Amino acid sequence: MEDDAAAAAAVSKVLSDDDLLAEILVRAGFPTTLVRAAAVCKRWLHHASHKAFLRRFRKLNPPRILGFYTQIFQGDPRFVPMLPQPPELAAAVRIVKGYSFGAPNDGDSLVSHEVLVHDCRNGSVSTALRSTRNHAMRFEELLGFTVGMDSPLCPEKAMAIDPPLSPHHQHPKYRGLGPAGFLILSREEKDGSLSYFFVLLENPTSLDTTSETNFAVHVFMLKDGAWCMLASATTQIDHWREDIRAVLVDNRIYIMATYIEITVLDLTTSSFSTVKLPPGLSDSMISRADDASSVSLVGMKEHQLGIWLHKGDSWSIVGTICLREMCANLMMSDCSVKDMIISPLWIIHVGDNAEFVILQMGRSVFYLDTRCRTLRTLYETPEDELYQVDFSIQPFMMIWPPTFPAIKCDPTRFAFWPLDTLYYSDLIDVLWLSKVRLPSHC
Template sequence: MESERQPPAAASAAISKVLDNDDLLIEILLRVSFPTNLVRVALVCKYWLRHVSNPKFLHRFHKLHPSTLLGFYIATGPTLHAPHFVPVQPQPPELAAVIGRTSFSLDCDQKVLTYIRDCRDGRVFTTRCKGSESIHRVYNPLFPEKGMLIIPPIPSYQRQDDYYCCLSQILSVKEGDDLSYLFVWVASKKDRTKSMVHVYILRPGDDVWRTHLTLATDPLSNNWVTKFVLSDNKIYMRGVRSDIVVLDLVASRSSTIRLPQGVEYGDRDTMLSRADDAPGVYLIQVKELQLRIWLHKGDNWLMVDTISLVEMCGNLRISDCMGEEEQTAVLWIKQVGDNVEFVFLQMGRYILYLDIKCRTLRKVHEMAGKDQCYYVHIYPFKMIWPPTFPPLKDDPSRNAM
């Protein structure tokens, strides 16, 4: 067998023929499974670093390998004030090691109310309330050496005649390698004929929230379960009728989208999802153990997927904390990933994870107590994207292909 092996010079020539071909090398690097491996690739040499840090390469890579879900924070009970982290298992060994060496604790104290306001790009925005005092912090569990970021006080609601503040939300937006935050609060007229949306922004390095936009809109829902969605510089919000109110942050105007024919915006069976892979927004509905997905593109709704959950739920063989008769009929949407990559569902005391691409449904958490079954918030925690690469010093061609 020794005689059949290539001599070192021939083997080296064959390797160079592959690795010196940019197109072939890129196709090989695209098949690296995880962002952590991309960082290792970047450390091999500057030549490889230029390839894997190129925006076009990163776009293709992320399309093939969406950010991996490491786990989720879950808050239960009437106050939803003590979220804890639940890892999603099984994980590949490399990502399991990341979870194992990281503390996802948010330092929750039973005597202090702690709420998650936003969870994106590996960072968790929390508010701790003790009496009349509120402290806002951003945790970075994957990079604990960076410490916690203390957030300036959030603007308080200014009372207006005939208006009342019905709900507020924190939304994050990626800016370079960092996050900016939007604080959105809605005040509605008491006769429910109009709403006022106030948007404040906090950019990296700011020590105060700045007014970004104040705009009158069609009346908005005041249901605390409702979640706003930020997609392509537009905030999508639930209206009081069967419609979605869209706030355009660039054009400073609002508009209304009618829901697909026959769809009603239920509190627990319908949710919107951010669309990064297409202009617009996704709508997801679970009804009679069938999940349907639409994409609003232009002025129309396009049905993009339908998934039957009957057999999947049957295979789980779980008993519902509300009774066996209700178990097959009650499925609530709790959270949806960007681009509808995944959906978290609740069936009684169980939290289920549906991988849309793989068409798999599995039980990932079990709650205790009837109160916990009704009051549930879920905040997915994913790997950071894009990864942080080492700097290329004295190399102006870093992003050149």
């Protein structure tokens, strides 16, 4: 009894020290573990939910990638888990994998429904549901178009909103309302909330009515369940690409409309500017950078991958990676990877700050960690399925900040010893995950 009392006093002394308690909680490692720790008592909840603590926790334990949404032709988006995952995130991965976007099935063979994933950020998935009818191969009639905001980990937050289509886009013969005819972008605000933007790209040549260099962009922001016009501008672009890529950084949209330069739309002034790409790139993609005035670029020159940062008016090289050697090493260690060296290499996604790059070679999709310089197989299209060159993929990250539960009025949750069995087991798990040694009798 005396030993137990002494051990209890020692643990209580440790946990009553606010500074030491914060050091323990910040090492929980996962948001799910932090939520369990916060449920021990109100004092732990106060520490775990404090904004300064959460900023520190996120810096030490950045949100993990749970998996990726892939797009295969007109099939529903497919979630591919990022493996291996720690046991603490297994439940979250299982929930996301089982989530369905629910495209309708009306039994009409001439009517097709296509769900496209456009953006994934902080647990939110922005989709576009496009319904069309084929009229005897003459033209494709647009029957319906809906923008969806889904949250697989919080299904009750899902909502569907009609997009703000112009009369030009509603014309039944307009061919520009495909994947390159619009963009759905999101921006994480300072308070952690998300703002959504619908970007309508207008190319009047789809109706053969104006000069082929005309390029109009209309930007709408979602406010209180409705799309509100934010900016609109027109410019001249020669030889604009069909697979338009874009990223929203602060109040600027960087649009890769051609293969030689980036068209930048300033949402504050509704004006365009251009940024020349580094010369000699066969493929490239941009991403957000830490600095709101900068943008990252990953570009390909043969099998050499370059990483640049654009700040001010110039590009600065951050690093280069020789993919030929990495691919050869992966092919030797993974017998399922075939003919990698001779297949074309494409960049299909770049993470924020260019921390990772998703690459495609034939049927294989690879994950490149640019900081650790490691390459691994992420996905392989089965032999019995068709595969496409313009493979679409969006990473799904763990939600941040975590949602903390409300603690019920329970006197035992104000005490540190003894705790009831459930709460005490949570405390043990948190301390163990934080690498804090408990007394041997625990």
